[in-house]
Amino acid sequence: MQLFRHASRERNADTRRVYALYEIAHTVVDFAAALCFLVGSILFFWDAAETPAIWLFVLGSVFFFLKPAIRLMREIQLYRMGRLDRLAARAEED
Secondary structure (H helix, E strand, C coil), X not given: CCCCCHHHHCCCHHHHHHHHXXXXXXXXXXXXXXXXXXXXXXXXCCHHHHHHHHHHHHHHHHHHHHHHHHHHHHHHHHHHHHHHHHHHHHHHHC
């Protein structure tokens, strides 16, 4: 069992559901990051809005950091689910 294997996502209904939920979270974070950078960029047109623009860029950067973190968390969870499947199969053999 390895991380980032497509087969891990397709093992059963539970792994497909987990994969889908993480993909939704990843997409939401992606849109949030893009929105922060877009609004922050627009706010830089006015000197008075410079501080909120900077904060939006910082927040957008946090969202961009979360994207690979979400993917790694998903893969770890799928990996653990695979280990549980193997343990259950061994228990049924006994």
